[in-house]
Amino acid sequence: MDVKNSIIEINDLVKVYPRNKKKSIIELFKKKQQEDDSTDKRFYRKSAIDHVSFKIPKGSRFGIIGHNGSGKSTLLSLMLGILKPDKGTLKINGRPLGLLELGSGFHPDLTGKENIYLYSSILGNRIKETHNIISKVAEFSELGSSLDRSIRTYSSGMVVRLAFSVLAFIKSDILLIDEILGVGDFQFQLKCLNYFEEFSKNGGTIVFVSQDYKTILNFCNYCICLNKGKIISYGPVKKVVKVFREDMEKIKKQYVDEIF
Amino acid sequence: MHLLEISFLMVKRELTARYRGTIFGYLWSFLNPMAFAAVYYIAFKYIVRIPVEDYSIFLLTGLFPWIWISASVISGTSSFENFQALLKTGYVKPIIIPLLVVFTELTHFLFAIPILLIMLFFSGLEINFLNYIFIPILMIFQTIFLISVVTIVGCLSLVYRDISHMVTILIQMLFFLSPIIYPLSLVPSNYLSIYKLNPLVNFFELWRQSFYIGNIDYSLLIYPTILIFILITIAYFVIKKIGDRAVEWM
Numbered sequence: 259m260d261v262k263n264s265i266i267e268i269n270d271l272v273k274v275y276p277r278n279k280k281k282s283i284i285e286l287f288k289k290k291q292q293e294d295d296s297t298d299k300r301f302y303r304k305s306a307i308d309h310v311s312f313k314i315p316k317g318s319r320f321g322i323i324g325h326n327g328s329g330k331s332t333l334l335s336l337m338l339g340i341l342k343p344d345k346g347t348l349k350i351n352g353r354p355l356g357l358l359e360l361g362s363g364f365h366p367d368l369t370g371k372e373n374i375y376l377y378s379s380i381l382g383n384r385i386k387e388t389h390n391i392i393s394k395v396a397e398f399s400e401l402g403s404s405l406d407r408s409i410r411t412y413s414s415g416m417v418v419r420l421a422f423s424v425l426a427f428i429k430s431d432i433l434l435i436d437e438i439l440g441v442g443d444f445q446f447q448l449k450c451l452n453y454f455e456e457f458s459k460n461g462g463t464i465v466f467v468s469q470d471y472k473t474i475l476n477f478c479n480y481c482i483c484l485n486k487g488k489i490i491s492y493g494p495v496k497k498v499v500k501v502f503r504e505d506m507e508k509i510k511k512q513y514v515d516e517i518f
Numbered sequence: 519m520h521l522l523e524i525s526f527l528m529v530k531r532e533l534t535a536r537y538r539g540t541i542f543g544y545l546w547s548f549l550n551p552m553a554f555a556a557v558y559y560i561a562f563k564y565i566v567r568i569p570v571e572d573y574s575i576f577l578l579t580g581l582f583p584w585i586w587i588s589a590s591v592i593s594g595t596s597s598f599e600n601f602q603a604l605l606k607t608g609y610v611k612p613i614i615i616p617l618l619v620v621f622t623e624l625t626h627f628l629f630a631i632p633i634l635l636i637m638l639f640f641s642g643l644e645i646n647f648l649n650y651i652f653i654p655i656l657m658i659f660q661t662i663f664l665i666s667v668v669t670i671v672g673c674l675s676l677v678y679r680d681i682s683h684m685v686t687i688l689i690q691m692l693f694f695l696s697p698i699i700y701p702l703s704l705v706p707s708n709y710l711s712i713y714k715l716n717p718l719v720n721f722f723e724l725w726r727q728s729f730y731i732g733n734i735d736y737s738l739l740i741y742p743t744i745l746i747f748i749l750i751t752i753a754y755f756v757i758k759k760i761g762d763r764a765v766e767w768m
Contacts, residue, residue: 275766282678282679282680335608335765338608339608340605340606340608340765341763341765341766342762342763356607356608359603359606362603362606362607363603363604363606363607365531365535367534367535367538367539368531368534368535372531372534375527376527376528376531379523379524379527380524380604380607380609380610381607381609382520382609384520384523385523385527408538
């Protein structure tokens with residue numbers, strides 16, 4: 259696929275997770291000898307993202323589809339800058355905003371309002387700017403008087419609602435969404451979708467990660483399909499989803515064959 | 519600037535969350551050191567009988583900076599682990615975590631200073647108020663010192679599990695190997711050169727000198743300054759190597 263006006267450019271990207279999660283201190287002194295072989299071995303290991311290259315057109319709704327462990331979320335974290343690439347390049351021409359693990363930055367002992375200030379500041383707003391948007395955030399969240407209670411008393415749906423409401427008033431060029439439509443009630447999901455539509459209409463780019471091909475088919479216009487860290491299909495959404503479904507059928511058949 | 523603003527909000531969050539719903543609220547931050555001070559006072563004034571005049575003031579001018587140091591380092595060791603949700607948002611740089619830890623404990627220290635001043639006022643000791651100009655400078659020195667130490671131990675403990683156990687022991691040792699509960703003059707002179715390798719010795723001497731002894735020996739700043747430069751360099755590399763990839767180690 260040839261993209262002229264791209265907002266995200268990913269070229270030969272590799273991401274490998276560290277082999278050992280935790281080490282003992284002795285390894286700090288052993289390091290010298292280890293490093294020699296580990297640099298070689300590292301890239302022989304199975305990578306989370308394995309030499310991936312693609313471009314995301316500006317203003318598009320870009321889907322990333324794949325099974326569990328295919329590297330979708332890793333890819334999203336890389337775009338957001340939470341993870342750093344081991345090899346290859348990732349160029350982003352704009353400010354990304356991640357909608358993943360909503361509400362994880364909140365402190366349970368603080369009230370909704372205090373958390374709005376905190377979260378908004380973490381996301382890059384100055385305190386003054388938060389002053390200006392707080393009434394809008396409160397209105398959008400529809401949480402009303404609950405905002406003066408501590409987050410501890412909130413239901414999980416309310417937490418997500420609050421987090422999303424803050425994010426909705428942060429300026430950005432790219433939205434990175436990780437299957438958040440699964441949470442919250444129907445009414446709130448509609449609100450999210452409306453917001454995405456609006457964002458898209460105003461020229462924003464949306465990257466949407468999901469396992470659910472129906473949502474992707476409805477919502478996106480371009481898509482990639484990942485399998486074990488590699489791209490198996492890339493292009494217009496219909497074509498990619500077709501590949502994904504064929505792949506799914508294959509796996510289903512394998513399972514059925516194994517069982518019977 | 520934005521980094522400072524986030525740390526301000528985060529410190530506020532830490533303190534509000536820590537003391538909300540407790541009987542004494544912020545008072546706990548005084549009560550804890552005061553209770554320790556009372557115990558040490560009885561133990562070392564009446565049982566060990568350390569020959570220091572105005573022992574209560576002597577003790578507090580050492581104990582308050584010590585609590586700032588030890589609390590920062592201890593909570594700093596697990597800080598990267600504890601604040602992983604913050605890093606996972608992807609918007610804040612990892613250096614915010616050491617800042618946050620040290621500033622939170624600094625706030626406690628700042629709250630404690632009025633108590634010290636009131637006690638000094640009533641003690642009848644002769645105080646040279648000009649020396650108090652030096653307190654903020656010393657505070658900046660210790661803040662930078664602690665931020666680099668917390669950065670190093672916090673990052674390393676993400677990868678090496680032993681660090682947190684080692685830090686706990688080290689802090690306990692340092693308490694008795696620093697002139698907090700006893701004056702430097704009690705240290706045997708043949709061990710003094712080894713004893714002074716501990717940079718905290720210089721800090722505690724300077725705190726006491728500026729609070730009530732007077733005659734600040736500015737040459738005591740040389741050793742901490744050199745050390746701060748070394749620590750900042752190490753902290754820089756540690757944060758490049760581990761801190762920036764902290765999320766992968768969680």
